[in-house]
Amino acid sequence: MAQRIEYKTREQMRVMARAGVIVERALAAGRAAAVAGATTADIDAATSSVISDAGATSNFKGYHGFPATACVSVNEEIVHGIPGERVLVEGDVVSIDCGAIVDGWHGDSAVTFIIGEPQSARDVELVEQTRRSLWAGIAALATATRLDEVGAAIEDVADAAGLHPLVGYVGHGIGTEMHQPPDVLNYRTRGRHPRVKPGMCLAIEPMLVLGTEDSRVLDDDWTIVSADGSRGAHWEHSIAVHDDGIWVLTASDGGAQGLAPFGVTPAPL
Structure with missing residues (x-):
């Protein structure tokens, strides 16, 4: 039996956009804290400060027992890394994923970047093409009839770059809970x-x-690593679909900059 999708009003989407902009600021603070010599716990502390100072609540901390505000994943750690005493070094590929709740409504977003000088051109391509695949998927959503068009757009970018979507991990609905139906796949099915x-x-x-x-x-029951130790990247945005178009809830410009190369203009809530 299919799970029920939660549909939001424009006003509810506007509250989610408030949560989303807080997440955007938290990720920016985490990225600024991510320098060679810092620990992954330092990144977590930076994101936590922004969320709490804004009067919002982390939707990661305590989620099924997760102990931190942000997931911080390094190199072969693809997602769900637990922040701690790991010290960052030049060339590390770092992903930060975090979220916030405002008045019961959730925001969720993630970024990936390289500390200092990259170790290889392939690492740079990994980060950039994963980011591009995200925006290709969001652009596809703007005109999609069904959700599989999003996964197809993501896979097209991945294939062209010689990259592979991680099997078994997908996007999701978001609203009064962080994870809701429907699943949003990153590949064709x-x-x-x-x-x-x-x-x-x-x-x-x-x-x-x-x-x-x-x-x-x-063994921590959270951190997902590539089976062969190769590096990965993770980008994420939360997006609203409304009568006039789409709006990226976790970008203060609604996604205008990221969507421009695809000829899509976000429609304000």
Whole structure:
């Protein structure tokens, strides 16, 4: 039996946009704290300060027992890394994923970047093409009839770059909970997919790797690493679909800059 999708009003989407902009600021603070010699715990502290100072609540901390405000994943750690005493060095590929709740409504977003000088041109391509696949997926959502068009757009970018979507990890609906139906896949699949309708709010989050698409979970029961130790990247935005178009809830410009190369203009809430 299909799970029920939660459809939002424009006013509810506006509250989610407030949460989303706080997440955007938290990620910027985390990125600023991510320098060679800093720890992943330093990144977490920076994101936590922004969220609490804004009067919002972290939706990660305590989620199924997760102990931190942000997931911080380094190199072969693709997603769900627990911040701690790991010291960052030049060339590390770092992903930060965090979220916030405002008046019961959630925001969720992630970025990936390289500390200092990259180790290789391939690392730079990994980060940039994963980011591009995110915006390709968001652009596809603007005109999509069904959600599988988002995954197809993401996979097209990944294939062209020789990258592989991590199997088994997907985007999701978002609203009064951080994770809701429907799943938003990062690759093509057969079958009937949900129709794209006004009122949907979705977190699109491609996770691409340089090597194998397979992964494993570390002993902490959270951190997902590539099975072959190759590096990965993770980008995410939360997006609202409304009667006039789409609006990226976790970008203060609604996604205008990221969507411009795809010829899509976001429609204000």
